[in-house]
Amino acid sequence: MQTAFIQGMGIGGSLIIAVGAQNAFVLKQGIKRAYPLPIALLCSIIDALMITAGVAGLGHIIETFPTIKHVASFGGAAFLIWYGANALKASFVTKGMEMDHAQNADTLRKAILTTLGISLLNPHLYLDTVVLLGSISTQFEDAHRPWFGAGAVLASFIWFFSLSFGARLLAPIFSRPAAWRYLDRFIWLTMWSIAAAIIWPYLAAI
Incomplete structure (x- = not known):
């Protein structure tokens, strides 16, 4: 039981980080201090639901019906290209950290919808x-599998809350403005690289 829990934390953490x-x-x-609590909580809950579903056997269903994977792949790639x-x-707009107005930059509704999109439309999550x-x-x-899942879920909660609230240490x-340009371009490269990795197998098969 303890071994399953520890391995769940280690393997789950390595995938999430x-x-x-x-x-x-x-x-x-x-970094913007824009709704760190709901974003971290939502990401953690999504991961927890997916991990629980995987441990319960949903992964076999996805492998049995590849159409699900294909739809998620193209939808996710399109979203990542748009976000990137x-x-x-x-990155071409000059800006610095204006902490007093950070919460007004994005509405809570927009932050939640973007979090849902960036999570659920990414086939790598599944x-x-x-x-x-x-x-x-x-x-x-069977008796130890839930403990493996619990370890992975705990790793997810620890990671997302640490990342969300720890990022504010980078505020100085x-x-x-140059730091924001580099961050935005890093995000652009990350999103498009992941989108390319998703699409490439389909292009290679043509």
């Missing part, structure tokens, strides 16, 4: 949490 679209978005919002284009556009973690969990006995750096 990897630089991706979701983490880049959470980082930027955390906006980040690239923002591959990492539902399929991969779900598959790894099968090495444990982002008082300079």
